[in-house]
Amino acid sequence: MPAPRGTTRGPSRGRPGDEPAHGSAHGPAYETLRDAATRGDRPAHDAGDDRPAGGSGDGGERRPEAAQVQRHSVRGQVLEALRAALAAGELVPGEVYSAPALGARFGVSATPVREAMQRLAVEGAVEVVPNRGFRVAERSAREVAELTEVRALLEVPVVLSLAQSLPAGRWAALRPLAEATVDAAACGDVGRYRAADRAFHRAVLSLTGNEQLVAVADDLHRRAQWPSHVSPVVRRGDLVADAADHTALLDALCAADLHTAESVVRRHFSGAK
Incomplete structure (x- = not known):
């Protein structure tokens, strides 16, 4: 899977495996930010610019509070786009990415990218590399397993509790969301599936x-x-099986089959993607 432009080390090496699911180096994350810039959502001024905050082309000055709102808006969009790129595999573990290069790719200045990367560093998704940029964190097998375990401890009992109290109609309303995961898995689109x-x-x-x-x-x-390097290739078959759990769970819940529902939800977290 090629790394997006902005990495300081070039494309990642190919990895073995048949029929991997795909994530594009020019994926939805980049398109989102480019569209935002086209709409004029990018900030008129930030700390990396030498230009004053300007007007809208008619000579008028943009109000400071309006510019601040725009800056926060772009910063938030950049953060979500970077999170989407991480989930889709567009940002590769171990690779170093510079804020100016990613900003150029997104169509925004380096400052909101740098601010978003700092937030991701606090979250543990990336590490700051002085004078170079940000390295995507390489997670251990233990960290991946611990996250899955904590998710299961939270979600499994909640689902089982809801299964005993909610009417079937409430579960049926979630069918379109489950089918969206099935469609994305069938296409092998990792980013869309994970969203x-x-x-x-x-x-x-x-x-x-x-x-x-x-x-x-x-x-x-x-x-x-x-x-993660633990599972460098996400296979389409894994996504399909994961998505099938969603529809199987809803089938069981709509039928008030608590035994099957418990079996499905526990299996789902044992192989969570």
């Missing part, structure tokens, strides 16, 4: 009405999706 997977799990947990639970579980889920 759809998180959306499905968020929707399930949202049925508790506990916003803090949803936020914590989603953060764990996002971290679990970061790239």
Whole structure:
């Protein structure tokens, strides 16, 4: 899988494996930021510019608070785009990426990219490399296993509790989200699959009405999706099997088959992608 432009070490080496799922080096993360820049969402001024914050072409000055809102908007979009690139495998573990090069690729200045990367460094997704940029963290097998275990400890009992209290109609409403994961898996699109997977799990947990639970579980889920040398190739068959668990779980819940539901949800986390 080629690394996106912006890495200081060039494309990653090919990895063995048949029928891997794919993530594009010019994937949705980059398109999102390019579209935002085209709409004019990029900031008029940031700390990396020598130009004053300007007007809109008619000689008027942009209000400071409006420029600040725009800057926060772009920073947030860059952060989400980088998170999507990580999940899709567009940013490779061990590779070093510079903020100016990624900013040029995204169509924004280096400053919001640098700020977003600093946030990802706090989260543990990347490491700061002085005078070079940011290296995508290389996670150990133990870290991957621990994240999966914590997710299971949170989500499995919640799903089983909901299974005993919610009517079948509430579960049926989640069918489109489950089918979105099936469609993405069939295409072998890792980035789209992982976004759809998180959306499905968020929707399930949202049925508790506990916003803090949803936020914590989603953060764990996002971290679990970061790239890893432990499983360098995500195979389409693995995604298909993972997505099939979503529909099988809904089938069991809609039929009030608690035994099958428990079996499916435990199996799902034992092989979470």
